[in-house]
Amino acid sequence: MNSSKAYSAATEKSPLASTTIPRRDPGEHDVQIEILFCGICHSDLHSVRNEWSEFMPTVYPIVPGHEIVGRVTKVGSAVTKYKPGDRVGVGCLVDSDRTCPNCQAGLENFCPNLTLTFNSPDKHLGGVTYGGYSDSIVVDERFVLSVPSNLDLAGAAPLLCAGITTYSPMRHWGVTKGKKVGVVGLGGLGHMGVKFARALGAHVVVFTTSPHKTEDALRLGAHEVVVSRDANAMQKHAGSFDFILDAVSAEHDVNAYINLLRLDGNLTLVGAPAKPLAVSAFSLIMGRRNLSGSNIGGLPETQEMLNFCGEHNITSDVEVIPIQKVNEAYERLLKSDVKYRFAIDLASLKSE
Template sequence: MEVKNVKAFGTASAEEEELKTLAIQRRTATAHDVEIEILYCGICHSDLHSARNEWHNTIYPIVPGHEIVGRVTNIGGHVKKFKVGDLAAVGCMVDSCRECEYCKEGLEQFCDPGNTLTFNSPDKYLGGQTYGGYSQSIVVDENYVLSVPENLDLAGTAPLLCAGITTYSPLRHWKVGPGSKVGVVGIGGLGHMGIKLAKAMGAHVVVFTTSVSKTEDAKRLGADEVVLSTDPDQMSKYAKSLNFILDCVSAQHNIDAYLNLLKVDGALALVGAPMEPLPVTSFSLILGRRSFAGSNIGGIAETQEMLDFCAAHNITSDIELIGVDQVNEAYERLLKGDVKYRFVIDMASLK
């Protein structure tokens, strides 16, 4: 298999806190591959966790990035879904087993043997690890590449490949729509997308935040009501009133306080990923036949559905566009929550 050198931005070890320019190898397009010139790549908090080996599973060198939007520059001889010049996107995974029950159901995110992540996963073609979107180009099997609708802003589309599908999938799974009263907990990269999507689905959206300063922004994003979650009186007014809660908080917080806002048969789905266990009182579940669940991105077909839905409703992420030389600063700002609401790298700056 032929390979070529590609310029990328990553880190060679956990001791190197700062990312820098690296040379990596990409395979040339095989029969079913699509080669994509990367135009924009979003920054997800998991990029930072992985670059710094905070989940203790990083293989170095690492090139993060799984919110990728670009243009097709080459295709393999058997590719049917794309042609050169098409807008294309790649999300959190670039392959899966394709044989297990979940892959056959279009739930590749739950692939039984394990899917191949866009970065820091074993690379079955070249050996070593997969490299992500902080790079000039990427080569991916056409079955794991998404088509980008022409009317979407490309930079604002990049975060849809993670933050968008992460919030869209549970809203769809729990059948949010007209008549639903939905709570969204937290207004960050995930939460701001949850607000936009739930509102576009026709739900009445109630946003819960610890920051009074975010009230107006929540309403701008589409919230019908905003609740200060640190105020017991405000919280008590919403007891047993919600059909579904999308919990986007990645820090320790009181799950019982939100479970008690659900109606009978209501569900709370966790999409944030706190590092510490979240205690739950049994009666918060038992007394209302409530469900406490989790959700993890979406399959390829559902991700395409999400992009098409966003195109139909003119939804993209609120972003701050940066150059690759600002990535290290962006990581530090990300730790402080200092972004509204997603950093996106203009990959032309890598050249």
């Protein structure tokens, strides 16, 4: 067993602080990774503060982080996909049962017995899994992903969650050249949605409540920007969208966007509002419209997404911070004070 430097929270009201955690020695199918960057996802904050206690109670101490990129330092004797020095990533999953129909179909993210990167039962060491706010991690090679050599590693880190969360539903619902795609909300998820929709060849429209985000939305690849509080501007797009990605986690009127879908159009929720959204049956019925949700992606699709990013030079817009500023970053995250994702430089752990 090895020890690793990390940042953890001891209780739901504790700040994240320096600690040491155990990591298993690499087994024959394992890859040991030096973590170089880890993105900060809003779910990290929810978990640290036990805000999802009803369906995913936090076990303390918690080491969050599931947007991990780094370099391979050691591989087990049976590993065939990776070698020391390779650039790799680890997302939200580090294991699954591998035998259920979903796993067999490459949809490990829907496995009923999946192991999350942090706060899941750890079958190797006992206790729970510890995430990427750490200087190293050991993961079965099946759950390790190859990061294209041309991508900036700090910007690539959020691809392991924010990237696949927005890419997967677009691929599932057939976003291609000639489609009209809406993206609701220009934050950590939304800005990735804009980049993917544009790269897939769609006509991209961003919906925002903040007029000052117009310039940035256009810079990221949007063709048009609609201020959603402007009823006339919304009405001009009624019944015209093939697909809308809703990345808003706050309460909002989802019917306003369902009404913008054309016949058989789809609106996919990837934001997770705390309270249920009211949906008008008539909004769906009158246009045979679809309302769906999506949750990250399986391992094959996540690798496909990373390869796509390599081909199109897509990364997340990040602000790189040292780990010592992680608590400040959490407070800023609550205020949406970041464009558009924080990435922790884990070299900063060396000074701890």
